[in-house]
Amino acid sequence: xxxxxxxxxxxxxxxxxxxxxxxxxxxxxxxxxxxxxxxxxxxxxxxxxxxxxxxxxxxxxxxxxxxxxxxxxxxxxxxxx
Numbered sequence: 001x002x003x004x005x006x007x008x009x010x011x012x013x014x015x016x017x018x019x020x021x022x023x024x025x026x027x028x029x030x031x032x033x034x035x036x037x038x039x040x041x042x043x044x045x046x047x048x049x050x051x052x053x054x055x056x057x058x059x060x061x062x063x064x065x066x067x068x069x070x071x072x073x074x075x076x077x078x079x080x081x
Contacts, residue, residue: 001026003028003061004027004029004064004065005026005030006021006024006027006030006050008026014046015046021053029065029071030048031049031051032044032046033071034067035071036075
């Protein structure tokens, strides 16, 4: 597992066996995790994971690592409400 990458999915989950998922290691944070609080359609996290695989690099990884703490704080605030 790496720090940044698509979220690991259990076998049998839609998209878990997508060929592009085999190109990178799963990560602890990624586009879908950082953008979770936006008004995304149900299939958008899978598309964000695919976008990450197709465009990943040091710059995108650094941006996601910097945005992750703020996303975690927003999620914690929502749970308290």
